[in-house]
Amino acid sequence: MGRLVVVSNRVPAPRDRQQPAGGLAVALRDALSEGQCLWFGWSGQQISEHEKAERDVSIDHVENVTYATIDLTHAEFDGFYQKYSNAILWPLCHYRAGLMEYNRKDREVYLDVNELFARKLLPLLKPDDLIWIHDYHLFPLGQALRDLGVTSPIGFFLHIPFPPWSLMKALPGGTKLMQNMQAYDVIGLQTEDDARNMNDGFSICGVKARAQVFPIGIDPESFAEQAKAGEDLAEVQRLGESLAGKPLIIGVDRLDYSKGLPERLKGYETFLQRYPEHRGKVVYLQIAPVSRGDVEEYRLLKQGLDEAVGRINGSYGDFDWTPVRYLTHPVPRHLLAGFYRLANVALVTPLRDGMNLVAKEYVAAQDPEDPGVLVLSHFAGAAPEMEDALLVNPHDADEIAEALHKALIMPQAERKARWALLQPDVWRVTAGSWARDFIGTLAKVKRA
Numbered sequence: 001m002g003r004l005v006v007v008s009n010r011v012p013a014p015r016d017r018q019q020p021a022g023g024l025a026v027a028l029r030d031a032l033s034e035g036q037c038l039w040f041g042w043s044g045q046q047i048s049e050h051e052k053a054e055r056d057v058s059i060d061h062v063e064n065v066t067y068a069t070i071d072l073t074h075a076e077f078d079g080f081y082q083k084y085s086n087a088i089l090w091p092l093c094h095y096r097a098g099l100m101e102y103n104r105k106d107r108e109v110y111l112d113v114n115e116l117f118a119r120k121l122l123p124l125l126k127p128d129d130l131i132w133i134h135d136y137h138l139f140p141l142g143q144a145l146r147d148l149g150v151t152s153p154i155g156f157f158l159h160i161p162f163p164p165w166s167l168m169k170a171l172p173g174g175t176k177l178m179q180n181m182q183a184y185d186v187i188g189l190q191t192e193d194d195a196r197n198m199n200d201g202f203s204i205c206g207v208k209a210r211a212q213v214f215p216i217g218i219d220p221e222s223f224a225e226q227a228k229a230g231e232d233l234a235e236v237q238r239l240g241e242s243l244a245g246k247p248l249i250i251g252v253d254r255l256d257y258s259k260g261l262p263e264r265l266k267g268y269e270t271f272l273q274r275y276p277e278h279r280g281k282v283v284y285l286q287i288a289p290v291s292r293g294d295v296e297e298y299r300l301l302k303q304g305l306d307e308a309v310g311r312i313n314g315s316y317g318d319f320d321w322t323p324v325r326y327l328t329h330p331v332p333r334h335l336l337a338g339f340y341r342l343a344n345v346a347l348v349t350p351l352r353d354g355m356n357l358v359a360k361e362y363v364a365a366q367d368p369e370d371p372g373v374l375v376l377s378h379f380a381g382a383a384p385e386m387e388d389a390l391l392v393n394p395h396d397a398d399e400i401a402e403a404l405h406k407a408l409i410m411p412q413a414e415r416k417a418r419w420a421l422l423q424p425d426v427w428r429v430t431a432g433s434w435a436r437d438f439i440g441t442l443a444k445v446k447r448a
């Protein structure tokens with residue numbers, strides 16, 4: 001098998017290269033552990049327009065992995081990342097065409113940055129490389145590499161949903177985007193629905209390409225160990241003591257409108273209204289680290305959440321009880337694992353989600369003898385694999401309220417039975433197996 005070349009918008013920061021922290025880095029750990037590998041992408045640094053001419057690729061070797069990064073100018077960061085990727089493709093792929101802020105200029109910057117990636121990557125490539133491109137920031141990169149004469153196998157994985165063509169065609173230049181996908185030898189999506197949507201789009205656009213399903217997972221073994229070890233951490237014990245015997249409901253999401261946070265709070269409020277017996281007797285901890293804070297839509301979302309939490313705490317709280325504990329900063333991963341294990345219920349209610357790893361992490365973190373209950377949205381990519389969770393429609397506040405009540409009073413025998421049905425899939429489809437399946441499929445490709 002050839003050398004693995006991974007391309008993603010962001011490459012792990014130097015401090016995270018020994019011990020991967022981010023989702024993609026953790027997911028790729030197995031795949032990157034063998035042979036020589038190259039990881040190419042944006043450094044996370046921005047430069048001014050006049051520094052652009054001398055822009056070079058910086059190279060760093062850590063064990064068998066070469067990290068190659070480039071800086072982006074402020075204008076590139078804005079047009080490529082903030083606007084086209086995060087204010088156009090992200091909402092559209094999450095079925096929110098109404099939130100799209102389309103501007104032709106941003107599309108041009110997006111295409112330019114993809115071409116820049118291709119030009120800077122080209123001299124680093126070797127003939128027997130396997131190239132694996134990640135996510136919506138880089139849809140056209142495969143074609144840009146082909147235009148420069150690259151003939152190696154190139155694969156593409158989309159981490160987020162892909163909507164039906166009737167919606168996707170709202171994207172100006174959408175047909176071109178689909179045509180560019182012909183450059184890829186393997187196209188991976190998270191779920192059957194996503195792959196069907198993309199394949200229907202291909203046939204409508206007359207594009208000869210085929211999307212396949214490669215659901216992503218976590219590293220359940222190490223996460224379960226971390227969660228168990230978490231029991232002995234002072235912070236986890238402090239959280240436990242602060243509950244004073246009350247059950248804990250946990251939510252963990254980047255502060256993103258796809259995660260259904262306002263709807264979830266409405267569900268919790270409805271729960272407090274309809275089941276007064278739980279008032280004063282339960283704690284809901286929502287961890288929602290701010291993400292993409294410079295994009296207007298995300299600022300408005302945060303404002304709305306700040307207000308809703310304040311309102312619920314003001315109306316239902318008491319001098320010795322806060323209904324919602326709400327953090328908008330990240331919690332270190334080892335604590336998070338311990339918090340999940342302590343939590344009696346996890347509320348994972350995205351309006352749309354490619355997969356949702358939080359659902360899998362929560363299951364992995366449980367004590368098999370006394371597991372908690374997962375309340376999961378039908379619209380998470382994880383839902384088809386996790387039908388033994390309490391599945392809810394996140395738009396239906398009453399359904400969330402009923403599921404919360406059911407979860408909190410669920411007998412231990414039922415909790416154990418449900419967990420035992422959820423556990424095998426979380427252990428079977430892992431980050432490692434996902435990467436191996438994808439790379440194995442790509443390695444079998446011989447381009448005509």
Ligand code: GDG
Binds near residue numbers: 023334
């Ligand atoms: C995209 C797709 C797909 C969250 N808060 C904290 C924290 N996290 C960690 C979680 C989890 C990860 O971030 C989030 O992963 P998700 O899968 O839930 O969601 P996205 O970030 O939107 O990821 C998604 C994924 O890509 C993979 O393909 O599943 O559908 O949208 O690992 O634990 N971690 C720490 N502190 C926090 O406060 N340490």
